[in-house]
Structure formats: C-alpha cells, structure tokens
Amino acid sequence: xxxxxxxxxxxxxxxxxxxxxxxxxxxxxxxxxxxxxxxxxxxxxxxxxxxxxxxxxxxxxxxxxxxxxxxxxxxxxxxxxxxxxxxxxxxxxxxxxxxxxxxxxxxxxxxxxxxxxxxxxxxxxxxxxxxxxxxxxxxxxxxxxxxxxxxxxxxxxxxxxxxxxxxxxxxxxxxxxxxxxxxxxxxxxxxxxxxxxxxxxxxxxxxxxxxxxxxxxxxxxxxxxxxxxxxxxxxxxxxxxxxxxxxxxxxxxxxxxxxxxxxxxxxxxxxxxxxxxxxxxxxxxxxxxxxxxxxxxxxxxxxxxxxxxxxxxxxxxxxxxxxxxxxxxxxxxxxxxxxxxxxxxxxxxxxxxxxxxxxxxxxxxxxxxxxxxxxxxxxxxxxxxxxxxxxxxxxxxxxxxxxxxxxxxxxxxxxxxxxxxxxxxxxxxxxxxxxxxxxxxxxxxxxxxxxxxxxxxxxxxxxxxxxxxxxxxxxxxxxxxxxxxxxxxxxxxxxxxxxxxxxxxxxxxxxxxxxxxxxxxxxxxxxxxxxxxxxxxxxxxxxxxxxxxxxxxxxxxxxxxxxxxxxxxxxxxxxxxxxxxxxxxxxxxxxxxx
Numbered sequence: 001x002x003x004x005x006x007x008x009x010x011x012x013x014x015x016x017x018x019x020x021x022x023x024x025x026x027x028x029x030x031x032x033x034x035x036x037x038x039x040x041x042x043x044x045x046x047x048x049x050x051x052x053x054x055x056x057x058x059x060x061x062x063x064x065x066x067x068x069x070x071x072x073x074x075x076x077x078x079x080x081x082x083x084x085x086x087x088x089x090x091x092x093x094x095x096x097x098x099x100x101x102x103x104x105x106x107x108x109x110x111x112x113x114x115x116x117x118x119x120x121x122x123x124x125x126x127x128x129x130x131x132x133x134x135x136x137x138x139x140x141x142x143x144x145x146x147x148x149x150x151x152x153x154x155x156x157x158x159x160x161x162x163x164x165x166x167x168x169x170x171x172x173x174x175x176x177x178x179x180x181x182x183x184x185x186x187x188x189x190x191x192x193x194x195x196x197x198x199x200x201x202x203x204x205x206x207x208x209x210x211x212x213x214x215x216x217x218x219x220x221x222x223x224x225x226x227x228x229x230x231x232x233x234x235x236x237x238x239x240x241x242x243x244x245x246x247x248x249x250x251x252x253x254x255x256x257x258x259x260x261x262x263x264x265x266x267x268x269x270x271x272x273x274x275x276x277x278x279x280x281x282x283x284x285x286x287x288x289x290x291x292x293x294x295x296x297x298x299x300x301x302x303x304x305x306x307x308x309x310x311x312x313x314x315x316x317x318x319x320x321x322x323x324x325x326x327x328x329x330x331x332x333x334x335x336x337x338x339x340x341x342x343x344x345x346x347x348x349x350x351x352x353x354x355x356x357x358x359x360x361x362x363x364x365x366x367x368x369x370x371x372x373x374x375x376x377x378x379x380x381x382x383x384x385x386x387x388x389x390x391x392x393x394x395x396x397x398x399x400x401x402x403x404x405x406x407x408x409x410x411x412x413x414x415x416x417x418x419x420x421x422x423x424x425x426x427x428x429x430x431x432x433x434x435x436x437x438x439x440x441x442x443x444x445x446x447x448x449x450x451x452x453x454x455x456x457x458x459x460x461x462x463x464x465x466x467x468x469x470x471x472x473x474x475x476x477x478x479x480x481x482x483x484x485x486x487x488x489x490x491x492x493x494x495x496x497x498x499x500x501x502x503x504x505x506x507x508x509x510x511x512x513x514x515x516x517x518x519x520x521x522x523x524x525x526x527x528x529x530x531x532x533x534x535x536x537x538x539x540x541x542x543x544x545x546x547x548x549x550x551x552x553x554x555x556x557x558x559x560x561x562x563x564x565x566x567x568x569x570x571x572x573x574x575x576x577x578x579x580x581x582x583x584x585x586x587x588x589x590x591x592x593x594x
Contacts, residue, residue, distance in 0.1 A: 151291025
C-alpha cells in the first residue's frame with residue numbers, strides 16, 4: 001500500500017518504517033458531496049471571463065444601481081401582476097407591490113421579509129411578473145420557437161423544502177413551471193439496476209420528490225403523454241423495472257440520450273424553473289436562457305452557495321429575498337464562522353442598508369409580535385387588519401393568560417435540572433440536553449389545552465432547540481394520548497406557523513450558581529443555543545394566537561435578548577411560576593374555542 005495523503009505527519013512516519021510496523025490504522029476516503037463540489041467549482045469560476053461583470057461587482061460589494069431598459073410597458077405589467085385574481089391567492093399589499101416594482105425595474109434587488117410578511121408569496125408573484133415581461137419581450141418568431149428562445153425565470157432556495165413551498169404558490173398561476181430535482185432524488189423514483197447508486201448520501205435519503213409536485217417535476221414531466229419522448233422513456237422504465245440483471249451499457253446510453261433530449265425540450269418550453277441553489281449548477285441548465293434569478297430564503301444560504309446559480313447562469317436580473325434576523329447559514333467549522341462564512345450575501349447587503357423591507361405581518365397577534373418587532377425590526381412592522389379582526393373574537397382560552405386576553409403570551413418559570421444525553425438524529429448520534437421537569441410541565445399544559453379548552457392537537461406545536469428534549473416530549477405526549485401534537489426543533493420549524501406554540505428552553509441552573517455578570521464564555525457554556533438571537537427570533541414568531549414559554553427565568557435573563565424579553569413580559573404581567581399556570585377566573589359569555 002502506498003499512502004498518497006494524510007492529515008497527520010505522525011501517521012506517515014509510522015507507515016514508512018522499514019521494520020514491520022507495530023501500528024495499525026484504517027483509512028476512510030470521504031468523497032465530497034455534489035453540493036460542496038459544485039460550490040467549490042463556482043468560486044474558481046468567478047475568475048472566468050464569461051461570468052458577468054454584474055455578478056462580480058455584487059461579490060465585491062459594488063451593486064449595480066442603474067435601471068433595466070425595457071421594451072414593454074412596465075406599469076401595465078405591474079398592474080397585471082398585482083390584479084391577478086385568477087390565482088385564488090390573496091391580494092398583494094402596497095409594500096409587496098412596491099417590492100415587485102423595484103425588482104422589475106432594477107438589475108439587483110434585496111428584499112427583507114420579516115416573519116409573517118409573506119416573502120415567499122411575494123417572490124412567487126414576482127416570478128409571475130418576470131414571466132409576463134419575458135413573454136412580452138421574447139423573440140417574435142413562431143410561438144414554439146419564441147417560448148424556447150425567450151428568457152426563463154430561475155427560482156432557487158438553499159433547501160428542497162423552501163423550493164417546494166414556492167412551487168405550491170406558483171402552481172396557482174397559469175404558467176409552465178418545472179420543478180427540477182437532483183439526480184439522486186430522481187433516481188429514487190426511477191431506479192436502474194446496476195446504474196442507480198443505492199448508496200446515496202444522507203441528504204439523498206432525507207429528500208424526495210414531493211407528491212404534490214409530481215405534475216411539475218421534470219423527471220415526471222418528460223415521461224408524461226405531453227412529451228414526444230415520454231412513451232419511449234416509459235417503455236425503457238418498464239423494461240428496466242422487470243430486469244434483475246444489470247442493464248447493458250448500450251441500452252443505458254440510449255436511455256440517457258432520450259432523457260437528455262426530453263429534458264432539453266421541457267426546460268426550453270417552460271416559463272419558470274425551480275431548483276435548489278446547488279442544482280442550478282446542473283449541466284441541464286447550461287444552454288437555458290436565464291433572464292432572472294430569484295433566491296428565496298437567501299439569509300439561510302452561505303455566500304458561496306448563493307453564488308452557484310448566479311455564476312452558473314449569468315442572469316440579467318438578480319433578486320435576493322429572505323430575513324437575516326432569522327436563521328443564518330449553518331456553519332459547523334468555528335474558524336470558517338469567525339472568518340465570516342456564516343454571513344450570507346443577503347445579510348452583507350442588509351447591513352449596509354441596501355434592502356427593501358416588507359412591513360405588514362399577517363401571522364401573529366399584535367402583542368406576540370410586539371417584542372420581536374421592537375428587538376429585531378426597529379418597530380417597523382405593522383399588524384394586518386385581518387389579524388386585528390381575529391383578535392376581537394373572544395374564546396374560552398382567553399382566561400388562561402395572566403396578563404389578560406389582550407396579552408396572549410406567558411413565561412412559565414421552572415427551575416428544572418438539565419441532563420446531557422445521547423440522541424439519534426438523521427445525522428447520527430449526537431450529544432444533546434433534556435430537562436424532565438420542563439417535559440412534565442409542557443405535557444401538563446398540552447393536556448390542559450387539548451382537554452379543558454378543546455384546542456385541536458393539530459393547532460399546537462411544541463418547540464425546543466435540543467433534539468433530546470424533543471424526543472422526551474414526543475414519548476410523554478404519546479403516553480398522554482396527544483401524539484398528534486407537533487414536536488420539532490426550532491430550526492426545523494423555520495418558515496412554519498401554528499395557532500399555539502409551546503417553547504421549552506431546557507437550560508437550567510440553581511439560582512446560587514448563576515453569575516451576576518456572566519462572561520460570553522459562561523453564557524455559551526450554560527445557555528448554549530439559547531443565546532442565538534436568530535433562533536430566538538424564529539421561536540418567538542411562529543405563534544398566531546398564543547405563545548407559552550417554559551424555562552428558568554433567572555438563568556434566561558442573563559442573556560441580553562432574553563433579559564429584554566423578560567422585562568417586556570414583566571411589564572405586562574406575563575410571567576408566572578409554572579405550577580401556577582393557568583390560574584383562571586371563570587368568565588361568562590365566552591365563545592367556545594374553535
């Protein structure tokens with residue numbers, strides 16, 4: 001054996017000994033994942049002369065400020081986009097229309113969408129607006145050639161979940177939309193014995209083609225009756241599914257050739273292409289004319305990941321939409337994080353004031369929104385009229401809130417004991433934390449809400465930043481007959497909402513062990529994820545009607561953000577001992593909770 005590379009010089013010394021080595025080792029070769037490889041290749045491509053000056057200028061913090069020259073009447077496009085009632089979606093508000101107008105007019109636009117402001121909804125309408133522009137400004141040859149030649153809208157996001165959310169919106173419009181999945185996911189639906197790699201990475205196993213999107217998924221579209229190659233591809237699929245022997249190279253090559261031709265036809269005839277940022281580097285898009293690129297949830301994507309669709313497709317217009325005050329990109333390597341990899345391209349531009357903010361939120365009760373609005377958004381958010389009207393309806397559950405029905409939030413103080421334990425996740429075993437006292441209180445409150453107050457289990461969601469706590473809560477809820485109540489990590493619930501949220505903060509210390517003037521190191525050691533204000537913002541902004549937090553008040557208030565929250569809640573009489581919640585006074589003439 002000849003060792004080509006090692007991460008440890010000492011290992012090389014052991015293996016190069018002339019005498020029989022006394023040391024034994026195993027060598028594991030880890031192949032780079034396709035997303036990592038594509039991201040790395042993209043960075044090197046930045047020096048390529050074929051990459052547009054606009055993309056390079058954006059990377060250098062020098063965004064283009066000139067307007068795009070249009071041959072169509074942009075005011076009519078904006079009006080048609082805003083007035084589209086055939087889609088069955090709610091009407092756009094003034095902020096959303098202004099964001100769309102700004103994006104249609106400029107080469108580069110950054111839109112911040114705080115919680116509940118409808119950023120993905122706005123981005124979907126924007127894609128619709130761009131498709132109108134592309135249709136009006138397309139080639140004027142025959143209809144079929146015009147659709148093939150004209151520019152497409154590329155809609156990307158860092159995760160399959162975010163892309164699928166956009167796909168659900170875009171299916172409301174009368175457009176040709178294609179959802180392009182990775183080859184790993186496509187191979188899960190159409191396996192070829194001897195050629196499909198069954199040893200996909202974990203990402204491949206976790207992600208799959210959404211059943212709701214089969215009608216627009218590229219690998220299903222090319223097999224449909226509308227594709228001129230569909231019948232032949234289906235015949236191959238049928239033959240391959242029956243064969244237990246490895247498919248011959250000749251048949252496989254013919255099959256792949258058909259697939260490529262069918263994909264080229266489908267992509268050439270569509271208006272909007274949806275895929276992850278990584279999949280935008282696919283060879284399938286190499287010859288597709290991308291006019292505009294919208295990157296949704298851009299605050300959760302590292303800057304190199306964001307550059308993949310921009311460098312690979314050279315769009316004429318670029319729109320980043322997301323919220324840098326919510327979840328940041330996940331970067332586990334500390335040095336990389338210190339060097340700025342966790343700062344997204346969207347955040348970099350928002351930090352210098354180069355952004356447009358959506359300001360009307362449609363999710364939270366006004367008082368639930370009040371603290372995040374003050375802490376993270378400079379009191380810039382306003383609550384929509386439809387939410388204000390919803391707040392006016394009285395329910396039996398109104399009686400549980402210690403601050404009264406106008407303040408439907410509470411911090412239930414409990415001094416529990418945190419325990420470190422091992423838990424199995426999709427990524428393997430990991431060390432996590434749990435707090436059984438908080439589990440007990442969470443389950444008790446859940447039973448009370450679903451029992452005495454008749455709240456449907458489907459309207460409740462329990463969150464924690466610790467997987468071990470989530471596991472314990474699920475176990476106890478199952479025993480209590482509340483198995484239909486959702487339980488997830490804060491990160492996993494990003495982008496979602498429920499009527500009532502119960503949050504377990506887990507971390508706890510006796511009061512005598514809590515520092516009066518804690519250092520950053522002490523806070524990190526004793527509060528961990530809880531000090532992440534991005535996750536805190538997400539946790540506090542998921543509830544529509546009521547928010548219940550269970551945690552150690554004295555420990556939580558050592559953190560700046562949590563300290564501000566506790567002060568905010570104390571001023572509104574929204575903090576009680578967990579054992580005293582709820583302490584209700586029966587009231588008459590209340591409407592039963594729906």
